[in-house]
Amino acid sequence: xxxxxxxxxxxxxxxxxxxxxxxxxxxxxxxxxxxxxxxxxxxxxxxxxxxxxxxxxxxxxxxxxxxxxxxxxxxxxxxxxxxxxxxxxxxxxxxxxxxxxxxxxxxxxxx
Amino acid sequence: xxxxxxxxxxxxxxxxxxxxxxxxxxxxxxxxxxxxxxxxxxxxxxxxxxxxxxxxxxxxxxxxxxxxxxxxxxxxxxxxxxxxxxxxxxxxxxxxxxxxxxxxxxxxxxxx
Numbered sequence: 091x092x093x094x095x096x097x098x099x100x101x102x103x104x105x106x107x108x109x110x111x112x113x114x115x116x117x118x119x120x121x122x123x124x125x126x127x128x129x130x131x132x133x134x135x136x137x138x139x140x141x142x143x144x145x146x147x148x149x150x151x152x153x154x155x156x157x158x159x160x161x162x163x164x165x166x167x168x169x170x171x172x173x174x175x176x177x178x179x180x181x182x183x184x185x186x187x188x189x190x191x192x193x194x195x196x197x198x199x200x201x
Numbered sequence: 202x203x204x205x206x207x208x209x210x211x212x213x214x215x216x217x218x219x220x221x222x223x224x225x226x227x228x229x230x231x232x233x234x235x236x237x238x239x240x241x242x243x244x245x246x247x248x249x250x251x252x253x254x255x256x257x258x259x260x261x262x263x264x265x266x267x268x269x270x271x272x273x274x275x276x277x278x279x280x281x282x283x284x285x286x287x288x289x290x291x292x293x294x295x296x297x298x299x300x301x302x303x304x305x306x307x308x309x310x311x312x313x
Binding site: 121122124131132133134135136139141178180182187188189191192193194 | 243
């Protein structure tokens, strides 16, 4: 079983719509969760982190964490063409300094 | 400005040659990492280091070697034993605690 799983997509949404990206993880003891955005040919950049159950909002982005279900999601409201990228879900392991990444979800926002 | 630098951005080598990718950080982070990314794939961990003079193999360490002689530097050598070295290589660092990783800009290695 993979440590972190994401739907690879591709996910296409029209401009202005809500994009919903999902991620599940296997280590129940994981404490910190991250969403990175990666444009083609570039390195990942952090867009959200969440540590506690519930929702965390930052501008058009909302991260949701449900530790009981071992589930993390990212909502992007009012999607823009510039949001078109691959979104990587990452989980920091409970011990040591290891991070576990999903394979990424490719998002295309159609103008 | 604090950050992670990787050089060069693009690297071309002939098959059978060893090549060393540079990674330097001035964030004062203890932990550093090397990942490999293939087209349409996620990140695969090659090596990581939590302190100077210590490092651990990741999931795909075969054909790679690293050193950590200074806190700021974590070079990766891609040896001729690596069967498919052409890929995008990312260096990252982090601090202790529940915090994120910071990534360098990456090096795209092409071996022909």
